[in-house]
Amino acid sequence: MKKVVLAYSGGLDTSCLIRWYKDKGYDVIAYLADVGQGSDFNVVRKRALATGASKVYILDLKEEFVKDYVFPAIKANAVYEGKYFLATALSRPLIAKHQVWVARKEKATTLSHGCTGKGNDQVRLEVTAKILAPDLELQAPLRTWEFKTRDQEIEYAHKHKIPIDVTKKSPYSTDINLYGRSIECGILEDPWVEPPEEIYKMTKDPLKCPNKPEYVEVEYAKGIPVKVNGKAYKPVDLIIKLNEIGGRNGVGRVDMVENRLVGIKSREIYENPAGTILITSHKELEAMVLDRETLHYKELISPKYAELTYYGLWETPQKQQLDAYINKTQERVSGVVRLKLLKGSCNVVGRKSKFSRYKEELATYGAKDIFDPKLSEGFIRIWGMPY
Ligand code: ARG
Numbered sequence: 305m306k307k308v309v310l311a312y313s314g315g316l317d318t319s320c321l322i323r324w325y326k327d328k329g330y331d332v333i334a335y336l337a338d339v340g341q342g343s344d345f346n347v348v349r350k351r352a353l354a355t356g357a358s359k360v361y362i363l364d365l366k367e368e369f370v371k372d373y374v375f376p377a378i379k380a381n382a383v384y385e386g387k388y389f390l391a392t393a394l395s396r397p398l399i400a401k402h403q404v405w406v407a408r409k410e411k412a413t414t415l416s417h418g419c420t421g422k423g424n425d426q427v428r429l430e431v432t433a434k435i436l437a438p439d440l441e442l443q444a445p446l447r448t449w450e451f452k453t454r455d456q457e458i459e460y461a462h463k464h465k466i467p468i469d470v471t472k473k474s475p476y477s478t479d480i481n482l483y484g485r486s487i488e489c490g491i492l493e494d495p496w497v498e499p500p501e502e503i504y505k506m507t508k509d510p511l512k513c514p515n516k517p518e519y520v521e522v523e524y525a526k527g528i529p530v531k532v533n534g535k536a537y538k539p540v541d542l543i544i545k546l547n548e549i550g551g552r553n554g555v556g557r558v559d560m561v562e563n564r565l566v567g568i569k570s571r572e573i574y575e576n577p578a579g580t581i582l583i584t585s586h587k588e589l590e591a592m593v594l595d596r597e598t599l600h601y602k603e604l605i606s607p608k609y610a611e612l613t614y615y616g617l618w619e620t621p622q623k624q625q626l627d628a629y630i631n632k633t634q635e636r637v638s639g640v641v642r643l644k645l646l647k648g649s650c651n652v653v654g655r656k657s658k659f660s661r662y663k664e665e666l667a668t669y670g671a672k673d674i675f676d677p678k679l680s681e682g683f684i685r686i687w688g689m690p691y
Contacts, residue, residue: 307331307412308443311403311429312357314348316468317418319355320457321445323464325416326356335361335406337399339369340482340540355466361406366482369398370539373618374483378582379527379630379637380609381590381602387560388572389579390613391484396428397618403429404437414441421447424565425479428616435619476503482543484556484576495561495571506547506575510554510648517646519653520549522585524641527634529582543578550577553645565615580650585641588652593636593659602633 312318312334325332334352345362352360373394419426430442451457461468475490487503523531556577612623639657665674
């Protein structure tokens, strides 16, 4: 009997997949990664077993997600096409890595997932798995199976008594984890239509947020956020805390048209309260502690890092080389940034660091000035000389 490890969510597609594999004579192991999506895992476990999985793995990957995926992305200031904080994209290589682990443990031969043939997630899961375990067979039945519509799947589920939640049917396709939420499909497919308020779950409507600004201070140690408002938090708790603070002030909503890997443009909505606060403050601290050339060079690398993440190339040599460079730049990125949140806006209003390169006695136009302006004359002559 062939054994398949299926990345299972508890939704309609992957529930049908369990049964579909059983019918084809497979032993199905359902695997679910907890990256902070907040599902009721007891319900999901029962559902997988009731549908025909022989075993269910539910792995708590929240800490690994934040430490090894989200924090490196923050150090890199990784934002795809200037807008997407990559919450979904960052989770996929982690999910694939542990799917391979489950397959090894279970001596399975096949990995499977419920992604469609149009999206980026299929690429990220499969490329990662292929790099980590080239011998495993990869399958994605949704790309080719017999069901053409959701209704056909629901009919199949009813026929086989697969427990599903059709009442909760939403017109949107969403993905959520600790770092953010992605929303697509339905009326959002018309890029001219303003997203209705009902699609948002992590962020409050800015119009209904407090009229008074909320200040928040984020402290970094070597590029990693460690404290919020002076209090130390573990990585997962820190993200949860900042999601709360940002969310209640409507911070982190993004509406964009993005370029997918498979060559199409798609309209996507994102919520990233913690990500917005973190990348805004991290960049600001870097502005204060990094020398000019490092800062400018690193700014060139950020889009590349975001692209590698988006493209599913997390486990590649280039990504590791960039990490090595970026980590080196973070040695002095320690200090505190103060932000002011108000009705969806998130602005830096203060920063301090013991590694600051800002020297008031050089910058000032006041009496404490020690800068020698006479030197500028020669500097300008030589600087402009080649031209
Ligand atoms: N467009 C985003 C990305 O490629 C979000 C994908 C959301 N996934 C989903 N299954 N709804 O990362």
